[in-house]
Amino acid sequence: MIPTSFDYVRAASVPEAIQLLKNFNGEGKLIAGGHSLVPLMKFRITTPGTLIDISQIQELKGVSKEGGRLVIGALTTYAEALGDPLVAAHLPVLAEAIQKIADLQVRNKGTIGGNIAHADPAADLPALALALDAVVHITGEDGEERVPIQDFLFGPFMTALPETSIVTAVSFAIPPTEGKSTYLKYFHPASGYAVVGVAAVARKTADGVINHIRVGITGAGDCAFRAENVEKYLLGKTATLENISKAAQLAADEVDMGEDLFASSDYRRHLCEVYTERALRKVLL
Numbered sequence: 001m002i003p004t005s006f007d008y009v010r011a012a013s014v015p016e017a018i019q020l021l022k023n024f025n026g027e028g029k030l031i032a033g034g035h036s037l038v039p040l041m042k043f044r045i046t047t048p049g050t051l052i053d054i055s056q057i058q059e060l061k062g063v064s065k066e067g068g069r070l071v072i073g074a075l076t077t078y079a080e081a082l083g084d085p086l087v088a089a090h091l092p093v094l095a096e097a098i099q100k101i102a103d104l105q106v107r108n109k110g111t112i113g114g115n116i117a118h119a120d121p122a123a124d125l126p127a128l129a130l131a132l133d134a135v136v137h138i139t140g141e142d143g144e145e146r147v148p149i150q151d152f153l154f155g156p157f158m159t160a161l162p163e164t165s166i167v168t169a170v171s172f173a174i175p176p177t178e179g180k181s182t183y184l185k186y187f188h189p190a191s192g193y194a195v196v197g198v199a200a201v202a203r204k205t206a207d208g209v210i211n212h213i214r215v216g217i218t219g220a221g222d223c224a225f226r227a228e229n230v231e232k233y234l235l236g237k238t239a240t241l242e243n244i245s246k247a248a249q250l251a252a253d254e255v256d257m258g259e260d261l262f263a264s265s266d267y268r269r270h271l272c273e274v275y276t277e278r279a280l281r282k283v284l285l
């Protein structure tokens with residue numbers, strides 16, 4: 001199908017984008033890389049009256065280090081993040097996850113901010129963002145706010161982003177060098193989206209006791225989630241195969257598993273356990 005007709009404007013700055021969102025009163029939609037929005041428009045699942053193109057706002061591009069966090073401008077593409085020396089030095093797990101997103105074309109156009117703002121339940125970055133205690137930087141009519149990722153995502157394609165606001169950056173906590181992190185994914189064979197994707201970040205004391213553990217899971221339910229039962233089970237315990245296996249069994253307990261033509265809820269539950277166990281072994285053993 002082709003989209004219904006729409007108008008197009010280009011915003012040159014964040015204040016202009018916010019003003020345009022206000023002017024179009026719910027009928028305008030931001031477009032960044034367009035790799036999630038345009039397919040939805042083609043299926044006429046969304047029919048915006050006007051596209052507000054933010055892709056040329058230079059201040060929303062690039063990566064910087066602020067204290068213990070990497071701040072990634074919302075319009076930074078996957079390919080740009082992948083080639084960034086700060087990402088390579090401080091957040092190799094982001095590069096690991098990005099390499100698992102779709103194909104070169106999608107990685108050249110899709111943006112970090114678009115991925116998070118779109119909140120696709122099968123997208124990869126939400127799981128990693130949860131495991132890395134990400135914070136979403138938002139600017140709107142009332143100024144700037146910073147929202148922890150757990151309060152930002154709350155349902156399929158649903159976020160806490162107000163209608164006339166824009167995501168300007170996503171910041172990720174840099175894991176301590178003595179810890180380990182990973183992102184593992186069971187791909188949908190056609191689209192490359194996560195049927196189940198698991199991000200894990202962990203750290204142990206010198207005598208092997210787990211003193212930091214975060215597990216984020218995507219693809220399995222309505223929305224990416226933090227596997228807090230898994231984390232609680234492991235925290236303070238030693239990293240043994242038995243503890244890891246028991247913890248992984250709790251991974252699917254926290255949300256209702258999704259079901260579609262490709263994977264039943266039982267299969268997703270199974271994948272959750274298997275991929276959580278593999279991720280935990282990688283970061284804890």
Ligand SMILES: Cc1cc2nc3c(=O)[nH]c(=O)nc-3n(C[C@H](O)[C@H](O)[C@H](O)COP(=O)(O)OP(=O)(O)OC[C@H]3O[C@@H](n4cnc5c(N)ncnc54)[C@H](O)[C@@H]3O)c2cc1C
Pocket residue numbers: 029030031032033034035036037038039074075100101102103106109110111112113114115116117118122123124125161165166167168191192193194
């Ligand atoms: C064939 C194909 C395969 C894909 N496979 C994967 C995959 O394996 N894993 C994965 O994670 N993703 C996948 N994607 C999705 C892709 O990564 C998207 O490009 C990305 O998720 C959205 O980024 P975008 O810049 O293209 O956003 P757009 O499509 O431009 O926008 C998406 C939505 O976010 C909003 N938005 C965008 N930027 C902002 C902002 N700064 N502030 C507020 N709202 C904003 C838009 O208004 C729109 O509602 C795939 C896409 C395609 C076409």
